[in-house]
Amino acid sequence: MKWKEQLLNLTPYQPGKSIEEVKKQYGLNEIIKLASNENPFGCSPNATAAINQPSSFFSLYPDGYATNLRNAVAEDLKVAPEQIIFGNGSDETIMMLSRALLGPGTNTVMPAPTFPQYKHNAIIEGAEVREIPLVDAQHDLQAMLAAIDEKTAIVWLCSPNNPTGTYIPDQDLRLFINQVPEDVLVVLDEAYCEYVTVNDFHNSVELVKDFPNVIALRTFSKIYGLASLRIGYGIGQPELIRAMEPVREPFNANRFAQVVAIQALNDKEFIETCRQANQEGLTQYYQFCDEEGLKYFPSQGNFILIDFNVDGNEVFQYLLERGYIVRSGKVLGFPTGVRVTVGSREQNEGLIKMMKQFIRERASLS
Ligand SMILES: *Cc1c(COP(=O)(O)O)cnc(C)c1O
DSSP states (O other), rough: OOOGGGGTOOOOOOOOOOOHHHHHHHOOOOEOOOOOOTTOOOOHHHHHHTTOOOHHHHHSOOOTTOHHHHHHHHHHHHHOGGEEEEEESSHHHHHHHHHOOOOOOOOEEEEEETTTTTHHHHTTTTOEEEEEEEEEEOOOOHHHHOOOOOOOOOOEEEOTTTTTOOOOHHHHHHHHHSSSSSTSEEEEEEETTTGGOOOOOOOOOHHHOOOOEEEEEEESSEEEEEEHHHHHEEEOHHHHHHHHGGGGGGTTHHHHHHHHHHHHHHHHHHHHHHHHHHHHHHHHHHHHHHHHHHOOOOSSSSSSEEEOOHHHHHHHOOOOOOOOEEEEGGGOOTEEEEEEEHHHHHHHHHHHHHHHHHHHHHHHHH
């Protein structure tokens, strides 16, 4: 068959091992998964309460325009409803943008390492990928600017960046966008923006007001705790959103997500609690790293990349066999690190104890 040539060398997304699989394989009773930056506290109780619905709720197509959720998000952000586009998770919004703008003869500029779906989708669309290495875990904005030419269709920014947790200060971000040609789309993926605590973080609503070529991507998968429902959204000027609409599937935002996300959005107390708990959790990891002399990047997300100075897979495997699923840095572009999602205080304590044990055991071996 005539598959696109670029698919032949492209590996599909490798999901981590499931909790059930790990239990069985290592004979464990309890597994703590801190691998995918999900919310360890689940989601708002109001959100789960919203799911009890009559059968017609299941049998009818959802509202293709997601009117109620759209209005709720618009009100929350103080933007017009026409400034929002929903995706079946941010993953789909990334796919829609790639489909709409990339193809053979175009190129796209992105940092590396970053969220892998930008590159993955660009390859599928046949665009040239220009990866600009992070410098000290920061976007190299000058080099990214230099990589833009008349064939560039999209520049991707991720702030806070996954997997480093680092962010782009507002001033640098604005200076950068100012210099990007107006016909190049700047995608600002801010999947973790609700966790940010620094004062010089950008305000994406202001940003899209000032720059018609910017779209900010958000998700309900992370702090809102709704990863399984697959719902995310883009914020941009109405013209930009309108131009994107034809690539959106008619019913891409499912009915469950539309109903539940409104409840999640409105429970600000839950979000604030999670943000604070995350800060405390990060402090636990900073302390651990400082005590052990491990390098790490201070994080604005709900995860931390820790450099163990040994093969990341070794750390990953050691923790896995003891009931903790984390993410090896090997697959994330940091071969001697692991990325850990910040869990509850108890989960963090347990994992830190295990990581200390790893360090002791390994020291006694060498
Ligand atoms: C998790 C994540 C996403 C994907 O979110 P979904 O809405 O679940 O598809 C997008 N971007 C970044 C940077 C992420 O970490």
